[in-house]
Amino acid sequence: MALLHSQHPDLAEHHFRWAVKVAAEIDDESSLSLFLSNLAYAFADLADARERAGDFDGAAAHRNLAVDLGTAAIDTARRCGDGWMLRLALTNTAEYLGLQGQLAMARTLLAQWPATPGTPGVRETVHHLYTDGELRMREGDLDGARQACRQAFELAEATGHTDHQMNSLRRLAEIAEKAGDLAAALHDFKRYHDTYRRNEGEQARRRAQAAEIHFESQHHRAEAERLAAEVLRDPLTGIANRRALEQQLQAMTDGPHSIAIVDIDHFKAINDTHSHMLGDEVLRQVSRLLDAAPATLAARLGGEEFALLFAGDAGDAGAICEAVRRDIEDHDWSRLAPGLAVTVSIGLAAAKAGEPEAALARADHRLYAAKSAGRNRVVADDAVNEARAAG
Numbered sequence: 001m002a003l004l005h006s007q008h009p010d011l012a013e014h015h016f017r018w019a020v021k022v023a024a025e026i027d028d029e030s031s032l033s034l035f036l037s038n039l040a041y042a043f044a045d046l047a048d049a050r051e052r053a054g055d056f057d058g059a060a061a062h063r064n065l066a067v068d069l070g071t072a073a074i075d076t077a078r079r080c081g082d083g084w085m086l087r088l089a090l091t092n093t094a095e096y097l098g099l100q101g102q103l104a105m106a107r108t109l110l111a112q113w114p115a116t117p118g119t120p121g122v123r124e125t126v127h128h129l130y131t132d133g134e135l136r137m138r139e140g141d142l143d144g145a146r147q148a149c150r151q152a153f154e155l156a157e158a159t160g161h162t163d164h165q166m167n168s169l170r171r172l173a174e175i176a177e178k179a180g181d182l183a184a185a186l187h188d189f190k191r192y193h194d195t196y197r198r199n200e201g202e203q204a205r206r207r208a209q210a211a212e213i214h215f216e217s218q219h220h221r222a223e224a225e226r227l228a229a230e231v232l233r234d235p236l237t238g239i240a241n242r243r244a245l246e247q248q249l250q251a252m253t254d255g256p257h258s259i260a261i262v263d264i265d266h267f268k269a270i271n272d273t274h275s276h277m278l279g280d281e282v283l284r285q286v287s288r289l290l291d292a293a294p295a296t297l298a299a300r301l302g303g304e305e306f307a308l309l310f311a312g313d314a315g316d317a318g319a320i321c322e323a324v325r326r327d328i329e330d331h332d333w334s335r336l337a338p339g340l341a342v343t344v345s346i347g348l349a350a351a352k353a354g355e356p357e358a359a360l361a362r363a364d365h366r367l368y369a370a371k372s373a374g375r376n377r378v379v380a381d382d383a384v385n386e387a388r389a390a391g
Helices: 007-026 029-051 056-080 082-101 103-111 124-139 140-157 162-178 183-231 240-251 265-275 277-293 312-330 356-372
Strands: 257-264 299-301 305-311 344-351 378-380
Touching: 007 029, 007 299, 029 056, 029 082, 029 265, 056 082, 056 312, 082 103, 082 140, 103 124, 103 312, 124 162, 140 162, 240 257, 240 299, 240 305, 257 265, 265 277, 265 305, 265 344, 277 299, 277 305, 299 378, 305 312, 344 356, 356 378
Parallel strands: 344 378
Antiparallel strands: 257 305, 257 344, 299 305
16 A cells, blocks of 8 residues: 555556455455455546546546446455445445546445444544545535535544545535635645645655565565465475466366376385485485476375376377386486385376366376286276286
């Protein structure tokens, strides 16, 4: 919010777009509603800037975007039952509609405010009062508008909310001007100006925060990308993990692909005989051999179990799995420990469009068949006697 309060709606728009994307990806509807509302606020500020520059068409387009985003924030807040966010989104969106002259729609939204769940706080109440006052002014009810905005100002003044004092006083000045009471308009505008000056120190601090955010955003983005990549990597072996495999499977649901599950044979015996440290090195070297295979993705599922994902038909996948099995068997494991031998069993299944989980289950079943048939082999269908045995 520092970017909005420090008069940088263009930067705020960029950051809130990113925040909306992240909140949607993690399915956090309360945060999504907040970020949608803030993004709408940024577009409303941009609309004001366009209007001051004389670009009235651009201002209208930006306010329409603010209304659309505000409506999405309302729907999201209502869906997740967040009363505070619902009140904020209702009031903001009613204000944008009022600026567009859509008074009936604005009044319909504002009428929903009292029935929202939870108890409204002071800031919410003040915001509702002066928004109601602005709508009344545009509807021609100047006495009702003055009463609502004066009540908003008195409550904001009593509770020390300087920004809401400014918002209330600005509207009181506009109402007095429309009523032809120029002396009252000048009086309220002077009070607005004095309040604005008192608020300058806070605005300067916020501008400094915005500058810091701007200059550090590239660093933060790079750090976020690095952390996101780490989340998809297995920390021991450095190859992709189960989460990365699941993401790839989701991306491949519309086309043919194959999945192989690879399991190191007798891995517990390797740990028990040679130590867990040597077992970890076996995992790392098997990972490198798998990662070198011409597969779409090599991933560690956990323990001594891995997966290979292939785009396209299963024919090439079977040949690649057999080559991988031989490479692991022929690898010079004696460099780790004299007499050490490492082999793998592989279950392979082809997936049709839209059935990644079923393909995983079949691959796991075929892995079990490979182990039951003596290990160190690839089983690419349910007939164990067709599996290619080692040697």
